[in-house]
Amino acid sequence: MEVHLSLNEIVIRLVMALAMGGVIGTEREYKNRPAGLRTHMLVCLGATIIALTQVEIAAESLQQAREFPELLSAIRSDQTRLIAQIVSGVGFLGAGTIIVSNRSIKGLTTAASIWTVAGLGIAIGMGYYLVAICSFVGIILSLTVINRVIRVNTLKKMEIRYVHRSETKEFILNYFHENGIKVETLDFDVEFFEDHRVYSNVYTVDLPRKMTYSQVMEDLSRYKNITKIRIVDI
Known part of the structure; x- marks a missing residue:
């Protein structure tokens, strides 16, 4: 053989x-x-x-x-x-x-x-x-x-930089609430300049299945007080 x-x-x-x-x-x-x-x-x-x-x-x-x-x-x-x-x-x-x-x-x-x-x-x-x-x-x-x-919605951190703290923060939270976006954690930071302050919130968010992070970023970027939005992977 x-x-x-x-x-x-x-x-x-x-x-x-x-x-x-x-x-x-x-x-x-x-x-x-x-x-x-x-x-x-x-x-x-x-x-x-x-x-x-x-x-x-x-x-x-x-x-x-x-x-x-x-x-x-x-x-x-x-x-x-x-x-x-x-x-x-x-x-x-x-x-x-x-x-x-x-x-x-x-x-x-x-x-x-x-x-x-x-x-x-x-x-x-x-x-x-x-x-x-x-x-x-x-x-x-x-x-x-x-x-x-099989689609798994992953938690991601979204950094949002903005000016005029009170009204902008209220706009962001209202947007999250209206669209069913759940905020898991929030990290807050602020930079001081001579004539203004720039605030930075890092939200850990859980999106509903119908939404995407690019859609959220596009919607939020239309607000005049928001200066920067980016996704930070966990």
């Missing part, structure tokens, strides 16, 4: 890795993320190549054990050794897509997609086609469909 992979089997696994990695990478590139089509294809392909190499190493060890049974105790083959290096190594690549600026973190989803694509490549390379296909479907659903079906 032939223990090594045939050329057709190797080609099938490599093509599957390129195709599945390419589809996932296309979705990331369409959304203008740091890692796109080529990165995901290469990560999936690279993981598949390493997994194929591990399969061939195990096959070679098995063949040697058959040919030289007297050396059986000296022949060792760990199927997880190279694969474990993929899991840890891809973590560094994913970390490169994470951008931290102004207390805002971006690129986590892309980093996670790179990590899962590596896992997909391992499954393909090892020949676990059912696992690979089911995993591929799960990754695509997570990146494209889940966010449309």
